[in-house]
Amino acid sequence: MKGSNYIYACFLDKDDPEKKYRYAYAMEWLEKGEKTQVRLAITYATTQEYRKKNPKIKKIFVNGKELKLNPGKWTGFEGDSIFIGGEKSSESWLSEFNTYKNLFLKKPDGAAANYYATYIYNLCKKAKPLDDAEKKMVAKEIKKLKAKTEDEFIQDLFEMSIERLKK
Numbered sequence: 813m814k815g816s817n818y819i820y821a822c823f824l825d826k827d828d829p830e831k832k833y834r835y836a837y838a839m840e841w842l843e844k845g846e847k848t849q850v851r852l853a854i855t856y857a858t859t860q861e862y863r864k865k866n867p868k869i870k871k872i873f874v875n876g877k878e879l880k881l882n883p884g885k886w887t888g889f890e891g892d893s894i895f896i897g898g899e900k901s902s903e904s905w906l907s908e909f910n911t912y913k914n915l916f917l918k919k920p921d922g923a924a925a926n927y928y929a930t931y932i933y934n935l936c937k938k939a940k941p942l943d944d945a946e947k948k949m950v951a952k953e954i955k956k957l958k959a960k961t962e963d964e965f966i967q968d969l970f971e972m973s974i975e976r977l978k979k
Contacts, residue, residue, distance in 0.1 A: 813849060814918075816842040824859070832862045902941045906950070909935055913953055920960040929966045932957070936973040947977045 820838035824831055838853040858866075909932065916928040932954070939947060951974045958970040 813840060813842045813851070816840045816849075816918075825856070832858055834859045902943065902946055905935065905939065905941050906946065909950060909953075913957060916957055917960060920957070921962055925961060925963065925966060929957075929961075929969045933969045933973045933976070936976040939977055942977075951977050 818838065818840040820836060822834050822836045825833040825835060833856060836853075836855045836857070840851045842849045912928050912931050912935070916925055916932070919925060936950070936954075939950070942950065954970050954973050954977075958967050961967060
C-alpha cells in the first residue's frame with residue numbers, strides 16, 4: 813500500500829526448547845479519511861541464527877569443481893542467484909538495486925531508510941558487473957533518491973554511492 817505505515821516484531825516460540833523457531837508479526841496500515849486499510853501477516857519459521865548455522869545447501873559444484881562454502885558468511889540463495897565465488901550479473905545487480913530503491917522510496921525518512929541507503933552504497937562498491945551506460949542510469953536514480961530525503965547522512969551516502977560508481 814503506497815504511503816502506508818508498518819511495524820513488525822519477532823518472538824521466539826516459548827514451546828521450542830532449542831530456540832530454533834520464531835513467530836513474526838507484521839502490520840501495515842493506511843489511513844484514508846475516516847477509513848483505515850490494514851494488512852496483517854503472521855509467520856512461523858526458523859530463526860536467522862538457526863539458518864546461519866544450518867544452511868540447506870551443503871555443496872555446490874560448478875563445471876565439475878566444488879565451491880568451498882562458508883556458512884557463517886551467507887544465509888542462503890535466491891532462486892536464480894548463486895554468487896559464491898563469483899560476481900553477480902548486471903541483471904541481478906540492477907534487480908537488487910531496484911528492489912532497495914523501491915523500498916527506500918516507500919518511506920524515505922522512515923526508520924529503515926538508513927538501512928536501505930547503506931545497502932545501496934554497499935552495492936555501488938561492488939558495481940563491477942555494470943557497464944558505463946548502466947552505471948550512468950543507476951547514478952541518475954540515486955540522485956532522485958537523494959532528493960527524496962531530508963536526512964543529511966543518507967544524502968551523503970547517496971553522494972558517495974555515485975562516486976563509487978565512477979571508479
